[in-house]
Amino acid sequence: MIEIVCSDALRPRIERELAAAGIPTGTSAETTTDSRWVLVERGHTAPDHAPAIVFDALDYVQVVRMLASGIRGSAQTPRTMIGQRDDAFVVLVARDVLVIEAADDGAIAVTASGTARMRGTLQQIETAWGPLGFVRANRSQLANLSHVREIVPWFNSRYVLRMTGGNDVEVSKMYAKHLRARLGI
Known part of the structure; x- marks a missing residue:
């Protein structure tokens, strides 16, 4: 306990x-x-x-x-989660997810093939998929580091993550410290 x-x-x-x-x-x-x-x-x-x-x-x-x-102990990190796209359930593989964004009733996973709704909070998803390379970029987004093409220094100690697929994710000042520590920069 x-x-x-x-x-x-x-x-x-x-x-x-x-x-x-x-x-x-x-x-x-x-x-x-x-x-x-x-x-x-x-x-x-x-x-x-x-x-x-x-x-x-x-x-x-x-x-x-x-x-x-x-x-x-030896429990494996889950590499998949279930999402919902239209009226069908889909298996979301962590390596295919670019960004996860907060939504009113859970989260939205952005992949190359579209978006899917996920259950759970960003904190729960970050806890589950953090070891797989997902980092908190700001209060409403997680980014998959394996899909980051560039890290651009921005104003006031912030960063912009240029993702594959053309998305940009802004890293807030509060989470920039954690990103630097995680990447060793």
């Missing part, structure tokens, strides 16, 4: 991501004797009863991904 020590605004998002990864959580009263780890947002006090992982608020998805990969 994982105990979470963070701001009230961040707690539901972390709990949702942990639940999607199949990791049980609890309050400090429930987990004091049962918790194996404590997730602590930087700036909050870490309890003494279990090892703590201290993280920045922007990095909580990466922390959940790290925990999930350690708990699952």
Whole structure:
């Protein structure tokens, strides 16, 4: 069981991501004797009863991904997801998806052959497909690094990703730091 020590605004998002990864959580009263780890947002006090992982608020998805990969051990990253195109369901292969965009009722995957609706939030898809090269470009888009032709420096420490197929994806200032770290630039 994982105990979470963070701001009230961040707690539901972390709990949702942990639940999607199949990791049980609890309050400090429930987990004091049962918790194996404590997730602590930087700036909050870490309890003494279990090892703590201290993280920045922007990095909580990466922390959940790290925990999930350690708990699952040898579990494989899913390389396909189900999408819906018109009235038919389609199998979306990660390597074929260029960009995933947020939508009101899930997400939209953009491929060379068109678009398809996907279930789940961008955070859930990023957690599942992050190890396959998908990175958060901004609040509403994930980009597949295997389809990036150019990375163009832009204004105010931002970037534009020129994708195969002619799409441009703007990387916001907030996510540019993560992109640079991921690519080593």
